[in-house]
Every structure is written in C-alpha cells, then in structure tokens.
Amino acid sequence: MATPITPFPRVKHQREVFADGLMLDCGVHIAPLAVAYRTYGRLNADRSNAILVCHALTGDQYLAETQPLTGKGGWWGNLIGPGKRVDTDRFFVICVNVLGGCMGSTGPAEPRNGVDGDPWGTDFPAITIRDMVRAQKRLVDHFGIARLLAVVGGSMGGMQVLEWAATYPEAVFAAAPIACATHHSAQNIAFHEVGRAAIHNDPDWKGGRYWEDGRVPAQGLAVARMIAHITYLSEAALTRKFGRRLRGAPSLTFLEDVFEVESYLRHQGSSFVRRFDANSYLTITRAMDYFDLAAEYGGELRAAFQGTNTRFLVASFSSDWLFPTAQSRDIVRALNAAAANVSFVEIASDKGHDAFLLEEPDFYAALGGFLVGAAERVGV
Amino acid sequence: MATPITPFPRVKHQREVFADGLMLDCGVHIAPLAVAYRTYGRLNADRSNAILVCHALTGDQYLAETQPLTGKGGWWGNLIGPGKRVDTDRFFVICVNVLGGCMGSTGPAEPRNGVDGDPWGTDFPAITIRDMVRAQKRLVDHFGIARLLAVVGGSMGGMQVLEWAATYPEAVFAAAPIACATHHSAQNIAFHEVGRAAIHNDPDWKGGRYWEDGRVPAQGLAVARMIAHITYLSEAALTRKFGRRLRGAPSLTFLEDVFEVESYLRHQGSSFVRRFDANSYLTITRAMDYFDLAAEYGGELRAAFQGTNTRFLVASFSSDWLFPTAQSRDIVRALNAAAANVSFVEIASDKGHDAFLLEEPDFYAALGGFLVGAAERVGV
Numbered sequence: 001m002a003t004p005i006t007p008f009p010r011v012k013h014q015r016e017v018f019a020d021g022l023m024l025d026c027g028v029h030i031a032p033l034a035v036a037y038r039t040y041g042r043l044n045a046d047r048s049n050a051i052l053v054c055h056a057l058t059g060d061q062y063l064a065e066t067q068p069l070t071g072k073g074g075w076w077g078n079l080i081g082p083g084k085r086v087d088t089d090r091f092f093v094i095c096v097n098v099l100g101g102c103m104g105s106t107g108p109a110e111p112r113n114g115v116d117g118d119p120w121g122t123d124f125p126a127i128t129i130r131d132m133v134r135a136q137k138r139l140v141d142h143f144g145i146a147r148l149l150a151v152v153g154g155s156m157g158g159m160q161v162l163e164w165a166a167t168y169p170e171a172v173f174a175a176a177p178i179a180c181a182t183h184h185s186a187q188n189i190a191f192h193e194v195g196r197a198a199i200h201n202d203p204d205w206k207g208g209r210y211w212e213d214g215r216v217p218a219q220g221l222a223v224a225r226m227i228a229h230i231t232y233l234s235e236a237a238l239t240r241k242f243g244r245r246l247r248g249a250p251s252l253t254f255l256e257d258v259f260e261v262e263s264y265l266r267h268q269g270s271s272f273v274r275r276f277d278a279n280s281y282l283t284i285t286r287a288m289d290y291f292d293l294a295a296e297y298g299g300e301l302r303a304a305f306q307g308t309n310t311r312f313l314v315a316s317f318s319s320d321w322l323f324p325t326a327q328s329r330d331i332v333r334a335l336n337a338a339a340a341n342v343s344f345v346e347i348a349s350d351k352g353h354d355a356f357l358l359e360e361p362d363f364y365a366a367l368g369g370f371l372v373g374a375a376e377r378v379g380v
Numbered sequence: 381m382a383t384p385i386t387p388f389p390r391v392k393h394q395r396e397v398f399a400d401g402l403m404l405d406c407g408v409h410i411a412p413l414a415v416a417y418r419t420y421g422r423l424n425a426d427r428s429n430a431i432l433v434c435h436a437l438t439g440d441q442y443l444a445e446t447q448p449l450t451g452k453g454g455w456w457g458n459l460i461g462p463g464k465r466v467d468t469d470r471f472f473v474i475c476v477n478v479l480g481g482c483m484g485s486t487g488p489a490e491p492r493n494g495v496d497g498d499p500w501g502t503d504f505p506a507i508t509i510r511d512m513v514r515a516q517k518r519l520v521d522h523f524g525i526a527r528l529l530a531v532v533g534g535s536m537g538g539m540q541v542l543e544w545a546a547t548y549p550e551a552v553f554a555a556a557p558i559a560c561a562t563h564h565s566a567q568n569i570a571f572h573e574v575g576r577a578a579i580h581n582d583p584d585w586k587g588g589r590y591w592e593d594g595r596v597p598a599q600g601l602a603v604a605r606m607i608a609h610i611t612y613l614s615e616a617a618l619t620r621k622f623g624r625r626l627r628g629a630p631s632l633t634f635l636e637d638v639f640e641v642e643s644y645l646r647h648q649g650s651s652f653v654r655r656f657d658a659n660s661y662l663t664i665t666r667a668m669d670y671f672d673l674a675a676e677y678g679g680e681l682r683a684a685f686q687g688t689n690t691r692f693l694v695a696s697f698s699s700d701w702l703f704p705t706a707q708s709r710d711i712v713r714a715l716n717a718a719a720a721n722v723s724f725v726e727i728a729s730d731k732g733h734d735a736f737l738l739e740e741p742d743f744y745a746a747l748g749g750f751l752v753g754a755a756e757r758v759g760v
Contacts, residue, residue, distance in 0.1 A: 186618035186641045187610065193642040194606045197649070201599040203583055219581040226574045227607060230567065238566035244672060259669065261566045262573040269577070289639065292624060321701070 011068045013061075013097070013104025014038060017114055018138050022099075028125040032114040035139045036097040036104025040064050040080065041088030043143065049380045050092045050145045051371065052136065053080070054153030054160035056357075057228075057284055058276055060103040063095040064088070069275040078359045085368035090380065091149070098160075099135040100127045100283040106135075108279035109211075121279055122208030129156070129291045133163045140171070147171050149380060150371055154178035154356035155323065156284070159291050162331070165312070166293060166304040174374035176313040176367055179320055179356040181327035182301055182334070183292040188322065191231055192285040195224030199278050208279055221278045222269030229268045234319035234352030294334075301330070302337035311377075312342040313370040315363065317355040343370070391448045393441075393477070393484025394418060397494055398518055402479075408505040412494040415519045416477040416484025420444050420460065421468035423523065429760045430472045430525045431751065432516065433460070434533030434540035436737075437608075437664055438656055440483040443475040444468070449655040458739045465748035470760065471529065478540075479515040480507045480663040486515075488659035489591075501659055502588030509536070509671045513543045520551070527551050529760060530751055534558035534736035535703065536664070539671050542711070545692070546673060546684040554754035556693040556747055559700055559736040561707035562681055562714070563672040568702065571611055572665040575604030579658050588659055601658045602649030609648045614699035614732030674714075681710070682717035691757075692722040693750040695743065697735040723750070 013036040021031025038061040043050060053063055053076065060067065064074040064081050080086040080093055097105040104110075108124040111117045140148060151164045151172050158180025165175040184192075199205055202220030210216055230238075242261035297303035312335055316328035325346050335342040347363045349355040355363070393416040401411025418441040423430060433443055433456065440447065444454040444461050460466040460473055477485040484490075488504040491497045520528060531544045531552050538560025545555040564572075579585055582600030590596055610618075622641035677683035692715055696708035705726050715722040727743045729735040735743070 183624060185615060186622045186624065186639075187613075187615045189624070189639050190606075190610045190618060190641050190645055193639075193645055194603060194610065197599075197606060197646070198578055198581075198603050201578075201603060202581065219577075223574060223578050223581060223603070226570075226577060230570045230574065233567075235565060235567045238570060242566045244563060244566065244569070259566075259569050259573075261570050265570055265573055266577065 011104075015104050016139055016142055022131070022135055022138070024125055024131045025128040026126050030106060030125065032106075033099075033135060033138065034104065034106045034110060034114055035099075035135055036101075037061050037139055038063060038065065038095050040093040041091050043092040043145070044380065047143070047145045048147070048149060048378055049090065049375070050094060050140070050143070050148050051086065051150045051152060052140065052148050052164075053093060053095045054136070054151065054157035054164075055095060055098065056153070056155035056157050057288065058225075058272070058281075059157070060101065061095040061097045062103075063093065067275075070271075075357055079364055079367070085364045086371060090375065091371070094139070094143070096136045096139055098132045098156075098284065100124070100132065100280060100287060102277035102280040107277070108208075108283055109277040119211055121211065124279065124283060126290075127283060127287050129159045129163050129287055130167060130296070132287065133160050133167055136160070136164075137168060137171070147173055149378060150174040150176065150374055152176040152178070152367070152371075153180075155180055155353065156288050158323075159288065162293055162304075165308060165310050166297070169305075169308045169310055172310045173378060174311045174313070174370065176315065176370060177331060178315045178367070179317055179323050179328075179353055180331075181323050182294060182331055184289050185327075189289045191227060192289055195227050196282055196285060198223035198227070199282060205278060210278065216273060217278045218270070218273040221273045221276070221281060222266070224281060225272040226265045226269045229265060231322045232352060232354045234321065234350055236319060236350040237352050237354070240350075301334035305335055305338035305340050308338060308340050310340065311374060312340060313367065314342060314344045315347060315366060316345075317347050317349045317351070317353070317360075317363075319350045320353040320355065322353040391484075395484050396519055396522055402511070402515055402518070404505055404511050405508045406506050410486060410505065412486075413479075413515060413518065414484065414486045414490060414494055415479075415515055416481075417441050417519055418443060418445065418475050420473040421471050423472040423525070424760065427523070427525045428527070428529060428758055429470065429755070430474060430520070430523070430528050431466065431530045431532060432520065432528050432544075433473060433475045434516070434531065434537035434544075435475060435478065436533070436535035436537050437668065438605075438652070438661075439537070440481065441475040441477045442483075443473065447655075450651075455737055459744055459747070465744045466751060470755065471751070474519070474523070476516045476519055478512045478536075478664065480504070480512065480660060480667060482657035482660040487657070488588075488663055489657040499591055501591065504659065504663060506670075507663060507667050509539045509543050509667055510547060510676070512667065513540050513547055516540070516544075517548060517551070527553055529758060530554040530556065530754055532556040532558070532747070532751070533560075535560055535733065536668050538703075539668065542673055542684070545688060545690050546677070549685075549688045549690055552690045553758060554691045554693070554750065556695065556750060557711060558695045558747070559697055559703050559708075559733055560711075561703050562674060562711055564669050565707075569669045571607060572669055575607050576662055576665060578603035578607070579662060585658060588662075590658065596653060597658045598650070598653040601653045601656070601661060602646070604661060605652040606645045606649045609645060611702045612732060612734045614701065614730055616699060616730040617732050617734070620730075681714035685715055685718035685720050688718060688720050690720065691754060692720060693747065694722060694724045695746060696726050697729045697731070697733070697740075697743075698726055699730045700733040700735065702733040
C-alpha cells in the first residue's frame, strides 16, 4: 500500500559549483561538481582557524542553525556556536553536504547537468568515503585554506576524518575521528543491506526512477530508517525511553502498534522520508560499506598514517555497539604503530552510538579541550 | 515488485484435534484446537520418561528428523536421537508445533473450522506464550502423562519452559530454559516491529488476505527474516563467516549485492518464505513481545516460582546479544528468591544467539547431564 507523500521540497542551498568536476574512485568522471556547505564564524587573516566538521550518514551541513526541511536546530548546535565549547567567535567552522547527499551537493537527487532537468537517479556512480573527502578538499582549496586547524566528525563523519588525515596529511593539523572505525564490519554491512532491501522492495521505488511520478519509496525508506535507528541506540537507552510501556489500553492484538517503542520507531521512519532521498541513502550506505582504510594502503592500517604530523583525538562511547570501543582502539593502535601523536578517550555513556549527537559533558569537554589545545599550538 | 512464488505446500502433519477448543488469554475461545506434534522414542509403562521440547519462533515439531518442507535435518537432530546426548532409547521426546504456528497446529494459516475452507488469516486472535503452553498441556494430558520428566527449549522455547514451570509446576520435574528471558526487551520488540512493518508494507500482504490470490508477501517476509537473522548471529560469527569478502569482482556499484554477507542474508530471506506463513510470523512475534512473566504475577518475578519443586538448569551463551547472559541471571535470581533448585551455566561461545541450535559440546554436556541426573532421580 503506497503512501502518497509530497517528495521533499527543493531548497536553494549555498554551494560552489566546480565545472571541471571530479574523478571518482570507480573511474567515472562527474562534472560539474556541486559542493553545498555552511560556514559559521569568520576565517581569520592567515586562514589558520578553520575547522571542517564532517557529517554522518543522514546528517547535513546545517550544523549549528535551523535545518530548512525539518525546522529543527542544527545537529551539533549545542556544541558549536558563539561562546560554545567550539566557539565560532574564535573558529571558522565549515560543514559540507557529502558528495552523494541530498542537500545540494552532487548526488542522485541532483540534476545531472548541475542546473535542471532529470536527476542522476540510479545512474549516479558508486562513490567512496575518499571521494566525499576529495569533494570537500575542493571547497577548502577554494577558500584558500592550505591547512585546516582540525577535521572533526562522528560515525561516517569519523570515517571522513580518517580519510582526510590519510589522504591530505599536510592539510590537517588536528583530527578527531569519533565513534567510528577504519572499516565497516560484516554486521554493519548486514544492517545496511536489510535497509537497502526494504527500499528496493517498495513498489514506489520503481527501480530508482521514482522521481518520474513525483513519488518516493516512503515505506521502504521508513523501514530502512527504523532498522538503522535501533542500531543507533543502546539497549539501555531504549529500555529507559520506552521499556515495555503500552500505548493506551493493553489490548491483545497482532495487527496494531501496542508498545510505545513501536510508534516511536514508526514516527522516526515516516519523518525521515520527508527529508531524505532514497537513492541518496542507497549511495551513502554503500560508500560506508566500501570503506576499508587498510585496504587502500596494501592491507597495512598503519601505512595510512606513516610519517603523519597530525595530532589525533580518538573518542568512543562505552555503550556504542554499532562502532564499539574496540574499533576505536584499532585506530589508536595503528596510529601508535605510525608513531603519531594520539590521545584516546572512551566516554562513559549508556546512550549508544547516538551519544555523539547528544549533549555529553565529558565528550564536549574532551573535544573542546583538544581543539583549544590545537588552536593554542598554532597561535589562533 | 512482487515475486510470484508458490505458497508453501500443505503437508499432512500428525496431530490431535480437540473439539472443545481452548480459551485464550485475550478472552476469545477458539475451537476446534489442533495440536500438531512429533514424538521420538517410546513412552515407558509408568509414563515417567517424557521430555517436552519447545521450539523457537521459526522452529517446528520436526526436531530430530527431516523437515518435510525443506528436506533438511531436524533442528536438534545432533542432540536428540537414539544413542545421542538426549537418548531416545531412554526418553520419550515430544515436540509440538506452537499454537499460532504454520506446521499443522491451529494458527492463521489453518482453516478456521479445522478441516477445510478459508484460513483464519488476520482474524486469528492474539495469543500469548501461556496460550501456547496451554495447548501443549492438552496434548500431554491426552498422552496420560501426569508429570513431564523435563521441559526444555531455547529462545522462545525457553519462554515456554518458564511458563510451563510457572503455570503447571506439578507437571514439570525438571526445566531447562535456554538463551531466553522473562520478558522481551524494548530492543527485542523494536527489531520485531521493523520486521512486521516490512511485511505490512508488502503490497502482496493485502491486509493479511494474501491467501485469496494464492500469493504470499514474499519480499516483506524475507526482509523480516533478514533483520531477525542478524540478531541471531554475533558480530564475531558474521565476521568469521563472511568478513568483508566480496562476491566476484569488487566492482563499485550501489545497486547490486557486492559483499558475501549480503547474498547470504538474501538467501536466508528468500528460503524462509518457502516454509513459513507471514500471518503466523506476525502472530508469534507478537506473542513473544507480550511475554512478561513477572507481569502475570503482580510484577514479582519470584512469585511465578513460589514453592516450586521443579529443578532448573538455566543456560546462556556468552556472545548472545539478543538474549544476553544478564537476562538469564535475572531468571536465576528469581529462582533463588523462590528457594528453587537451580543451576546456571554460561556457555563460552562466539556464535551468538544461534549457538543454542548448534553443536556446542559444553552446552550438550550440560543439558545432557542435567537430564540424565533428573532421570536417575526419578528412576528412569
């Protein structure tokens, strides 16, 4: 049963368009390349105070301001802003919608020619985390920033941080990969694959050409979001939030939502489809699945960081079972093996993977302190 | 895109039909009540050697023989049989298809009148784990067995074991609830709900009346199975089985299965729909979600076991994250609080929840020893 919903509205996003395009890891050259972004604070005279923040799978560039589709505050609005832990009176913060995203950067939902007409749809080539980073580098170069004070991000954002540090070590003074890993595990791939199967199965997906009817595969995308959402929360967080509480009368039925956790998940699913493109979700989940930093360096993870001068803060959350602490320790071990400057913190939290998006005082203090320390070192 | 497949064939199962039916927890009386079952070994003269084995969500009564739909061996065929750890030369083993199931017992796929005509479909009432146990009790009574030597089961089977011990303490000499819990957690409910949403979203589900067209909601049911299957395996088991291995050439694409774990999951999904009924899946997952033994006893778990003379073996598996060891410890604590005779073992295994179905020597030894000890105590 298809649910007719309005496809998410097209918003005019701030962006740079690079006519010469980008060569991708898959060997396809795409042109033009549009890079949508938002900045907060001011770039100083010697261009030394720039912090690039990389967003996660379903995040976007509206980091510290109202998101135009949802009307909700920015996803790190509590952390970043004037006078906040990451103080935009001091730092120039850049956030880029990832390549393959659906908030203005080149991706499946964007017109193929960058201006109007049919979107890329399923013709959009497969991309990698490194391709996302290359697109961001174009914007950083455009700003005339030779070296970023820091690159910061959680989850898929953390994968981008690792890729930045490996690919452009001279351009990254400090790097904070948070709640992430050097590769996607078999379990992570499996969860993504089930979400993709749900999208593919939706008759409204129409082999990826859903835009032709002005419809979206809302039910498939919602199920994909529901699955993912469970993996973002810890068992403890779900139990605290909902436990086994019933909605209204505890009637015995096998057809209706009866537990509060069910209607919460359904709400998560249905609100997601109003802000996210299904082909974009397919593209980006695949990019995460492909991510395997060691494989890019001959199977030797430490080779990705050989000779690096970047300072690292690696952070994990104790109840994160999607990117557990052990995976962050693998990053630390590789950095140690490359004799890098690395600090590691596991934040005690029972909120699961989601904790990196929530106001966790210890995390804010660790990340804020790390960035201030880096700033003092370079005289910002 | 619907995949036309033949609905699973109707097999003639061994069963007893009780014309007077059964009163359910939801207040509905269903009649007739069909209870499909298989037995292994022989009931001794004083009817003291009977072991009831309760199956899990997608299991069935074909415990120790070829399953007629899949042609595969029984799900505990390595554990139970002549000369095996649970020796059917000594014990009379009974396994019942659960109420709500689709292998011959009364359920959504069975004709409403128990003989022919339209199936119950979505008119089938909501059932509970206790209802399943009540149906089994009818068969046990029919055999003239006043006291079972043991009731044994894993996962949802373990929930039935707990319910047996609580509801019919005099009829259970020994009980082994394995890899289970006294209630379904919010996370467990959430995973089930996503699976149900996938089934409901399948246009071939047709509000549960799919049988009218001789079709089944194959894609939705397959996605539900895929999700569940991930929860049955540990991260380590998935990594060992598949890791990040690619199928064939590592082509970069976002539309095809590229990792081995993906095609494995798809195979799990598509083979499941050839043996399981979607409405049955909805019914049984709901029964698991409703299960909350303490709630049946005024919120006091130990009250469920007050004064019990049953001997218990509680077993968990170290890498089971669906029913983690902590939940088995909760059972043990409640039994201790009721001054029950209880032994507990956590089996070291990296195979996840699935371990209870696999040949785990320590588990086989613990369960086998427990049953032999019980048998010796009653002189079997």
